[in-house]
Amino acid sequence: MFLLSALVLTLIFLAIGTHVSVALGLVAVGLALLSDGVPTTVIAQTAFKSVNSYPLMAIPMFVLAGNLMMKGQIANIMIELVGSVVRAIKGGLALTVLITSVFFAAISGSSVASAAAIGASTVEGLKRESYPIGFSAALVAVGGTLGLMIPPSLLFILIGSIVGMPVDKLFIAGIVPGLMEAVLLMIATVYLAKRNNYGTNVRRPDWRGFGKRLPAATAALSMPALVLGSIYTGFLTPTEVSAFAAAYAALLGLFVYRSITAGKMWSVAKESLLQTTMIFTVVMGGSLVGFMLARMGVSQQLVSYITDMGMSAWQFLLVVNVVLLILGMFLDGVTLVVLTAPLLFPIAGALGIDPIHFAVIMVANVEIATLTPPIGLNLFVMSGVAKIPVHEVARGVLPFFGVRIIGLMLITYIPSISLVLLR
Amino acid sequence: MFLASTVIMLNEAFGRALLNTSYFWAEETVRYLMVWAFFLTVGAAGSAGYHIRTELLVERLGKRWRQLCHFLSSAIGLSFSAILFYASFPQIYRYYTMGMMTESNLDIPLWVLFLAMPIGAVLYFIYYFSCLWRTLKGEDPFAGGTPIKIDF
Amino acid sequence: TELVLTSEVATTHWKTRYMNEFAEQVAKRSKGEVKVKIFTAGQLYNDQDALAALGTGAVHMVWPVSVRIETIEPRTGVINLPFAVSDSMMNNSCFMSGLSGLMSSYVEPRNLRILGFLRTADLMFVLRDREVKRMEDLKGMKIRVTGGRVFLETMRSLQISPVSMAASEMSTALAQGAIDGVFTSPAGWAEMIGITGKYGWYVPGFSLTTYSIVVDKGWFDSLPATHRTAIVDAIADISPRQWQEVKAEDDTLIQKMIDQGAVFHVADDQERARWRSLAQKNTSLFSERYDEVIKQFNELGARCGVHN
Ligand code: NA
Numbered sequence A: 001m002f003l004l005s006a007l008v009l010t011l012i013f014l015a016i017g018t019h020v021s022v023a024l025g026l027v028a029v030g031l032a033l034l035s036d037g038v039p040t041t042v043i044a045q046t047a048f049k050s051v052n053s054y055p056l057m058a059i060p061m062f063v064l065a066g067n068l069m070m071k072g073q074i075a076n077i078m079i080e081l082v083g084s085v086v087r088a089i090k091g092g093l094a095l096t097v098l099i100t101s102v103f104f105a106a107i108s109g110s111s112v113a114s115a116a117a118i119g120a121s122t123v124e125g126l127k128r129e130s131y132p133i134g135f136s137a138a139l140v141a142v143g144g145t146l147g148l149m150i151p152p153s154l155l156f157i158l159i160g161s162i163v164g165m166p167v168d169k170l171f172i173a174g175i176v177p178g179l180m181e182a183v184l185l186m187i188a189t190v191y192l193a194k195r196n197n198y199g200t201n202v203r204r205p206d207w208r209g210f211g212k213r214l215p216a217a218t219a220a221l222s223m224p225a226l227v228l229g230s231i232y233t234g235f236l237t238p239t240e241v242s243a244f245a246a247a248y249a250a251l252l253g254l255f256v257y258r259s260i261t262a263g264k265m266w267s268v269a270k271e272s273l274l275q276t277t278m279i280f281t282v283v284m285g286g287s288l289v290g291f292m293l294a295r296m297g298v299s300q301q302l303v304s305y306i307t308d309m310g311m312s313a314w315q316f317l318l319v320v321n322v323v324l325l326i327l328g329m330f331l332d333g334v335t336l337v338v339l340t341a342p343l344l345f346p347i348a349g350a351l352g353i354d355p356i357h358f359a360v361i362m363v364a365n366v367e368i369a370t371l372t373p374p375i376g377l378n379l380f381v382m383s384g385v386a387k388i389p390v391h392e393v394a395r396g397v398l399p400f401f402g403v404r405i406i407g408l409m410l411i412t413y414i415p416s417i418s419l420v421l422l423r
Numbered sequence B: 001m002f003l004a005s006t007v008i009m010l011n012e013a014f015g016r017a018l019l020n021t022s023y024f025w026a027e028e029t030v031r032y033l034m035v036w037a038f039f040l041t042v043g044a045a046g047s048a049g050y051h052i053r054t055e056l057l058v059e060r061l062g063k064r065w066r067q068l069c070h071f072l073s074s075a076i077g078l079s080f081s082a083i084l085f086y087a088s089f090p091q092i093y094r095y096y097t098m099g100m101m102t103e104s105n106l107d108i109p110l111w112v113l114f115l116a117m118p119i120g121a122v123l124y125f126i127y128y129f130s131c132l133w134r135t136l137k138g139e140d141p142f143a144g145g146t147p148i149k150i151d152f
Numbered sequence C: 001t002e003l004v005l006t007s008e009v010a011t012t013h014w015k016t017r018y019m020n021e022f023a024e025q026v027a028k029r030s031k032g033e034v035k036v037k038i039f040t041a042g043q044l045y046n047d048q049d050a051l052a053a054l055g056t057g058a059v060h061m062v063w064p065v066s067v068r069i070e071t072i073e074p075r076t077g078v079i080n081l082p083f084a085v086s087d088s089m090m091n092n093s094c095f096m097s098g099l100s101g102l103m104s105s106y107v108e109p110r111n112l113r114i115l116g117f118l119r120t121a122d123l124m125f126v127l128r129d130r131e132v133k134r135m136e137d138l139k140g141m142k143i144r145v146t147g148g149r150v151f152l153e154t155m156r157s158l159q160i161s162p163v164s165m166a167a168s169e170m171s172t173a174l175a176q177g178a179i180d181g182v183f184t185s186p187a188g189w190a191e192m193i194g195i196t197g198k199y200g201w202y203v204p205g206f207s208l209t210t211y212s213i214v215v216d217k218g219w220f221d222s223l224p225a226t227h228r229t230a231i232v233d234a235i236a237d238i239s240p241r242q243w244q245e246v247k248a249e250d251d252t253l254i255q256k257m258i259d260q261g262a263v264f265h266v267a268d269d270q271e272r273a274r275w276r277s278l279a280q281k282n283t284s285l286f287s288e289r290y291d292e293v294i295k296q297f298n299e300l301g302a303r304c305g306v307h308n
């Protein structure tokens, strides 16, 4: 009973605009005070250990690496490089944007940062080639979400450290689903461009231009290869790779592309630290709630309730997808994961679902959540970049939404898409 | 601290990958540096508008109701940081009486490292106190926290 | 009364089985008055955090690997020294209870109590592509280890480079050649690594690791005598039996690996003596600092008529 009041209280706190971290924290405190045999000091213990985790340490450094790469001209260089050949087909510029999104997804751990970086340098260009602005903004917003699935991914790090799973395996698991989603999006884009006559400015492939631009882009292009390669071969742990990626991005920015000065470095580092703190506070609040639910035996009861119901794995996955899609409309990605992972993973395990596969399903849901109104961060970002209202971006996203659902279903019901590289 | 931990991690990565040496203290150092960096910036992140919140409902309310929400939100933040502060002392005292040290050969008592929490809680408290103060003066204490700063 | 017992290993690990049995026995022996609540798989705490929480009222009992207690009281490291204990010593009830008392006396000033020990495993080397029959064969290898300082020193004096790495990563790292071997338990060999680690090298007693049964002393002492007896008796019943069952299981697992084509060598007495004398040199740092601990430990062995 008082669990229900706790839930209602949480929702009220969130609705009145309380910071997610303290809202969750205070609800956990309330549960601790009302339970027997739980001293208040568990709040301090749990809050401390929730951020004192080695896998979590990859987050600040991947954030820093991503932020450094987003500065300056790297997005333009990539778009020109890809565009010089891809624009030979109708809708080519839109495809170029998607391919560049895949590249940014492979260097950045988040979805918003890459959407912002790509959006700034493409929305104008798309407009000139008769793409409606709503479509362009939606395209960048949708492409940005690939950053969550294609490694490195802050979400996988978060899931790995909350549930206690190897982050390197999660990263590897995200590669094929991420590429599959990208291909689905590209097919949809070409179809939409054909049907609506977008991107009429078709050029002949400019291989010479491609060759000329390639050397400048090589340094940036090699970064995803190095990051993925060293994780895939087990050469470095994800946390070590994150430090390496940050250093590499700093070198690129300072010496190769000269997109950043040493003084600017400092402010980017500061910004990255504050973003990390923001993520960690939510992790802290979520862990407190998760701890109390485990301590009160709620997680255990939920597991036996579901298994006693005789629910099969596929039914459970369907329910999870529906619930996450609905929750995802209102919650941001970090909160969604931090709140649901501790409850859902034990059930998935009890039903014999591979936890790595389940983590990929979760990430696919969060990708969609960043695109669904009313709270969809990529919608907000693109509304800011393209200077159009949020609902116009959302309308543009609508056709892609179907594609995402198809992708989600494929990922959910074909486990080998996620697990093939791990066998 | 953040940059220092990046450098140590980098050193560890190169050491392990290229020179076959592994520093058992590196992992622990990086962790505790980041934990301290986190607690020391938890208030600053608030002032800079980085903490996640939902404005959806609040921004549709009238001024008076909105100020009430801000007041409650500040009060919730204040209570949580106060409890965090209060709850950290039994654990610090227990670490102290137990004499537990770090696991690697860093040899730092854990009660010292745990001090990050009460310090962070004070900074958190100060931040929410300023929010409360600004609410009472009729300002919006949470203005400027744009979703663009959210990195997911 | 509620007894909160936490553990970081998976619910499927055999340790959970013994925890469940402990819960049942305590309930029965206390006529249902002490209720043991078990939280496995790190749901509440990993073992290190749980140790730190003993005494705050959040947790009452933990069964961590004994090495972890060294972070609280370095003198307890005596049980983790190479060749400190053997299966036959721990099967001697005089020695087993004496050792619990001795180790407990070191942590009691810290408001903790040690009620007994369980067998974790007698660790061994598992190599990918090099057959090992004597200590020289290990020279220059990169080996994943966990363990205390004396142990690391011993590894280094064998010119092994010890690598610290999460258990979840070691199998991949070994398969890809990032490391040459791991120092692990028979269960680790059979269940996590498999035949990728084709060569086994076992020096009996070199690193026989244990779980310590640690309880919050203040809480325990405040229990009525009947409750304390229920807990102590349950452990006295489970611990010696567990020791033999787990030893037998480990032997089965090694045999299973041999059946799959693994090459397994055990150090003979002469080779074992060489390992002992090498380990001896590295223990000197411990014995210089805690001479009285070594003395007490040896006296206990003499009193019970066992030695390694
Ligand atoms: Na990514």
Ligand code: NA
Residues within 6 Å of the ligand: A328, A329, A330, A331, A368, A369, A370, A371, A372, A373, A374, A375, A376, A377
């Ligand atoms: Na949403």
